[in-house]
Amino acid sequence: DTAVSQTPKYLVTQMGNDKSIKCEQNLGHDTMYWYKQDSKKFLKIMFSYNNKELIINETVPNRFSPKSPDKAHLNLHINSLELGDSAVYFCASSQDLGRREAFFGQGTRLTVV
Amino acid sequence: KQEVTQIPAALSVPEGENLVLNCSFTDSAIYNLQWFRQDPGKGLTSLLLIQSSQREQTSGRLNASLDKSSGRSTLYIAASQPGDSATYLCAVNNQAGTALIFGKGTTLSVSS
Numbered sequence: 001d002t003a004v005s006q007t008p009k010y011l012v013t014q015m016g017n018d019k020s021i022k023c024e025q026n027l028g029h030d031t032m033y034w035y036k037q038d039s040k041k042f043l044k045i046m047f048s049y050n051n052k053e054l055i056i057n058e059t060v061p062n063r064f065s066p067k068s069p070d071k072a073h074l075n076l077h078i079n080s081l082e083l084g085d086s087a088v089y090f091c092a093s094s095q096d097l098g099r100r101e102a103f104f105g106q107g108t109r110l111t112v113v
Numbered sequence: 114k115q116e117v118t119q120i121p122a123a124l125s126v127p128e129g130e131n132l133v134l135n136c137s138f139t140d141s142a143i144y145n146l147q148w149f150r151q152d153p154g155k156g157l158t159s160l161l162l163i164q165s166s167q168r169e170q171t172s173g174r175l176n177a178s179l180d181k182s183s184g185r186s187t188l189y190i191a192a193s194q195p196g197d198s199a200t201y202l203c204a205v206n207n208q209a210g211t212a213l214i215f216g217k218g219t220t221l222s223v224s225s
Contacts, residue, residue, distance in 0.1 A: 004156075033212065043202070045212040055211050090156060098210030101147055106156040 003027050006091050006105040013081055014113055021076045021108045023091030031055075031097050032074035034066060037088040037107070046089075049074055050097050081112045115140045119203055119216035126193055127224055134188040134219045136203030141181050144206040147213065148177050148188050151200045160201075161188070193223045 004025045013019050025032065034046040048056035052068040063079045074091060088109050094102040116139045126132055136146070145164045149157040161170045161177040163186070169178040176189040190197060200220045204213040 035213075040217070041200070042217055043204075043213075043215040045214070048211045050211075058212070092157075092213075096210070098144055098206040098213070101159045101162040102204075102213060103159060104149075104157040 003103050004091055004093055004105040006089075006108050008108060009106065010109050010111075012111045012113065015081055015083060017081050018077070018079045019081060019110070020078070021089055021091075021110075023074045023076070023105060025072055025091075025093040025103070027093055027095075027103060029093040029095045029103075030071060031094050032068065032071075033092040033094075033102070034074065034076050035090040035092060035104075037090060039087070043090070047074075047076075048097075055097070078110075081110075083112050086110055086112045115143075115205060115207060115214045117203060117205055117214055117216035119201075119219050121219060122217065123220045123222075125222045125224065128193060128195060130193050130223075131189070131191050132193055132221070134190070134201050134203075134221070136186040136188070136216055138184045138186075138205045138214075141184050142208045143181065144208055144210045146177075146179055146186050146203065146205050148175075148186075149202040149204065151202060151218070153199075157202065190221075193221075195223050195225045197221060198223050 031050045037043045047066045065077045088107045091105040092102045120135045147162045148160040163179045174191040200218040202218045204215045
């Protein structure tokens with residue numbers, strides 16, 4: 001069983017469109033995250049959620065809106081996509097706000113054309 | 114603001130060699146430090162987690178050390194194998210445990 005799963009794995013879309021990336025974890029963790037890996041492979045935190053509540057919003061444009069319907073899911077919705085949004089987006093989870101190790105999904109490669 | 118630096122950026126070694134990857138961070142107020150491995154086009158695989166109160170952790174051929182006061186960690190890989198070829202990422206968890214701050218990684222290539 002995959003611990004942290006993201007869908008879709010690849011997403012190609014046109015500028016201006018709205019898209020969503022879904023994330024689910026079956027580890028029973030309380031904390032979930034979204035990270036962005038840019039073209040230079042640098043990973044940076046976007047959002048942290050703990051028990052469905054937003055903990056960190058790290059200077060992310062408000063075109064990005066995370067939604068946590070329950071503790072096992074953290075979806076990322078992106079409005080009005082721009083070329084610069086092209087990146088790999090990783091979902092992750094951990095127990096107790098990072099006191100234990102973080103587990104990452106396989107990533108979603110978003111390409112905006 | 115916490116910054117994480119990994120040296121070297123790339124490393125090529127022959128099979129069987131022991132090697133050390135370095136990670137430094139600017140703010141010693143961390144909760145823990147985690148080493149990951151990333152294969153091309155894949156997600157991150159957790160290798161070792163060291164809590165701020167610990168000095169080292171071992172898993173198989175991997176040994177990670179932490180010197181919090183000097184802001185340094187090392188990942189030691191013994192008897193390297195071609196299958197170890199990947200990018201190794203160091204990340205520190207801020208003191209609140211709310212986010213991992215990553216270095217840019219060391220890309221390791223082990224030739225047979």
